[in-house]
Amino acid sequence: MTQNRKKKIGIVIAVLLVLSVVFTGFNRDEKLFQIDKNLDIYYTLIRELNLFYVDDINPTDLVKTSIDKMLESLDPYTNFIPESDMEDFRFMTTGEYAGIGALISKHGDQVIIAEPYEGFPAQKSGLRAGDILLEVAGKSTEKMSTEDVSNLLKGPANQAVKVKIQRPGDKKSFDVEIIREKIQIDAVPYYGMLDNETGYIRLSNFTTNCGDEVNKIFTELKEQKGAKSLILDLRSNPGGLLMEAVKIVNIFVPKGEEVVSTRGKVKQWDKIYTATENPVDTVMPIAVLVNRGSASASEIVAGALQDLDRAVVIGTRTFGKGLVQTTRELSYNAKLKVTTAKYYIPSGRCIQALDYTNRNEDGSVGAVPDSLISEFNTKKGRKVYDGGGIVPDVKIDLDRISSLSIHLIRNFMYFDFATQYTYSNKSIPSPEEFEITDEILSSFSAFLKEKEFTYESETEQLFNELLETAKEEKYYDVAQSQFEALKEKIGHELDKDLEQFEDEVKEMLTDEIVTRYYYQKGAIRSAIKTDKGIEKAKEVLASPATFSAVFTPGTIISMNNTKKPGLESRVSDDVIWYNN
Template sequence: MSSQNHTSESTGVNNNTKLHIRSRFRRAGWIGMISLLLLLSAGLVAFNNDERNFTIAKNLDIFYTLFRELNSYYVDETNPEQLIKTGIDNMLESLDPYTQYIPESDMDDFKTMTTGEYGGIGALISKNGQYVVISEPYEGFPAQKNGLRAGDRILEIDGHSMVEKNTSDVSEKLKGPASTTVKVKIERPGEKKHLVFDITRQKIQINPVPYYGMVNNETGLIVLSSFTQNCADEVKQAFLDLRDNQHAKQVIIDLRGNPGGLLDEAIKMVNFFVPKGSDIVATRGKVKQWDKSYKAIAQPIDTVMPLAVLISRGSASASEIVAGALQDLDRAVIIGQRSFGKGLVQTTRPLSYNTQLKVTTAKYYIPSGRCIQAIDYSQRNEDGSVGLVPDSLIKEFKTLNGRKVFDGGGVSPDVTIEQIQTSNLTIALVLQQVFFDFATEFVLKNPKIESADRFEVTDQVYDAFKEFVASKMDFTYESKTQDLFKKLKETATREDYYNSAKQEFEHLEKVIALDVKKDMELFKSDIRELLGMEIVKRYYYQRGFHIYSLRNDKELDAAKKLFANPQGEYKGLLSGLIPSHAGDKRVKSVDLN
């Protein structure tokens, strides 16, 4: 015991003091080493930053000198602005399809995409031969009110010829400040004289909810076409009307083909249906100060009414946030096909001369923690192509109720409805505007048709359409069988099998030769439906189009069937008692083409 209190004559300190001093020296040593490492690390970071800055400066100088020499000595006159834009566009395209340069001339179109608002006459236009034609006047806006029709060929705008012009030229002339007048001369099929319209432009606000209504006595439907400014308010208004005035007991939200848009609108929309404080989406990227988690900050409007969300391969971005968040929170059953898989966040950054850069800054993560991005653009193949996240890297996550879901791209539905493959003939009829041209002639001969929910493409109408197709001498297409045969023939020729089986190949080629009349009967069901949609749209616009198209809708039928017993399959899927397709990893392997 006394030894513990012994004072050392040589040092003048006891043993405890010695241990304390040694401890301090050790700590000081560690602190010194850590400080040295931090200094070295900072120096390395500074060195790396300096090296990166030098590399940037060097390559910018190379680009400037190259451009100067090119502009001075290239054999023909160059367009400097176009050359620079081409260089910028190709540079950004090497990163991902969503990082884009927006020149000053495109700013109005960019604002229209985000707000859904512009000054103009309110009509869709498209190129048809040498003319730009009215493809769809919006109901209730100046073009429709003044009598413009789908199929009208635009000859002049304010005295300037529009023949042989492209759609962007015509669009620029039609748009303008509200309350200004534009003079439009058109040629209408069936009319001998040209028609002239003086149309007063107005602010065009495209309604992102083109249709909502009851699909049976108890089920309401809301179709949302895009996530533009204030679209969530339109959804809220439609939902409250369906619930409170039309007595809907369950609601279907249709996001099929919705390409997305504003993140804030998607967050507001999810907030309508989930408890306050619920996680909705998080963004994470390189600039950590910009990382953010978004929660439901407002009181919801309904957290108990059964919901179903319809999605397709064309549902992307904000659509996937809504569908994915409602799925992760077990608030809605998702029906359809796996969504597109766009989980990248874009931010706009101002540049000089009133231009902007839309740059990918982060990725979306929905409440379970999974990312919905399908393609890893940072990992490119040698030829520059990119592919899906491989199955080996797909991870499992859990919904609020513990159901299995996976990352690796898009939102997989709880109930998968296989999409019917569209025939090459049907695609050709759409792309070559045969449906459109026939509907234009049909309207001339038929001033009125039955209501959208009762109209039918009769055998008589379909026979007339077949004759119309046959009269189109320039109409061409290849069947999928011919596509495959052509590839087989090329492969056989390359591998030296073709000559030995030449007669068999020639015989098969004759067997699969196109027979338009035969194919028109083979794919009659699909062609008839698309034809009916085009015709109905001429008389009843977007609302009529949706009423007609929903009559034979497999996803909608699946949702109605699900709601026929909401206490059964609906609750079973959300609780995990009934297996969901979203918990099947195999649905991730999907062809992106």
């Protein structure tokens, strides 16, 4: 190549570089102009609304609504946090807040104590599940939302808040002064030995220092209790702090092993998180229980242990939340929680559900089209897939909760019966020994009839809609006998349904009643004895051949049955619990 030709090529490259910089700057300037232009339009729009709209407007509410809708169009996790919500945000990340230590909920027109936490101010002050909150801090709760009452109950630690209480069925009310405390919700509500060899840890969230707590508990189970295997229960764990997930995986994998990585638009923020400490144990058989309520940090732990062939994952496909949020400071003490990256576990797959359109009602992963699924390999060469969430090694089909129980939960029938039961019975046997007898079941049936409880199943609702449509379109008269016969077949009677779903009703009642006497730990202890997910985990761990087969490429293990979803979470569609 001649010197002259080299010179010309150099000039062309230089021109291209200059044009690249110019156009990059142009694109950046154009985008900034568009932002400034639209913000100006937005400002003038709000101003004109404030001046000329027929009714008074609340600018704060209007702007908050527009911000929420704007961010909602991006993804479910990019959120605006105004100063007024900062306390709740801190609780979500630390598990700590100042309050009375109780769950509250709306029961009809009344706000009630749904569950006092053991050892915290509400319980120590004598408040009980079912108590009606008539007043808080001198203000009537009659027309308040649950959130409004929750805000009144929270406040500075070591300061008193006065509440006026009424017990169910009692016309008299009384005042209770409760000293607020810093409430730290335990990330591990229960742990122990299930038998002579199997340890169990229930992790409910990933808050500050939970990794150290799990490390300490696991060491105790292994060295003092003689655990030869472990079940780590992450069902319905919504996640939390990324570093705590890394710490927990580090307990079981060698130092230096990759646990998770994050990748996003700002490349200098991309990071690989590895195990930084010496592990406690790298060989003990481990089973991780998950369900579709297991999200974010839970999926990192389950997915990393699966990719590294360190644990068998048992349950149902997890939630599919693999987006990383970073908080950015805004003016007036507000914050923006913005998605900045995605999680990638050791095999290279992303946890995040790739399709936002196919979701279950609770937001978890729905049907994933084959076109969106890619294949990856674990450390030992097993095939694993992305598309959303973690697919368990041992799949357990979920039993659907009956329409009867759904309506009993929504109408607080289980809850109200348990409240009545506790007033008639000062104590019950231990959580492991307590059972719903035929006498208790008969009392519950009588209670439902006394409350005139009725319900219409989803099938009946759809049938009645069909019936109305058939009458409107003149088809009913043509097939009246068939319609009447079908109505007879799908109709229900309360006594018949209570008998048909007796096992489910007993489980629900047991959970509700045991919680009143032994609180959350007691409810977990009681549920363990009939928990089919735990039973399957114990089966796999008890058989070295079955456990080893899980990590052999090409092997598929499928086991049916699991604990009913109603017992995995005490929250129904129409009931919102608030921590206070």
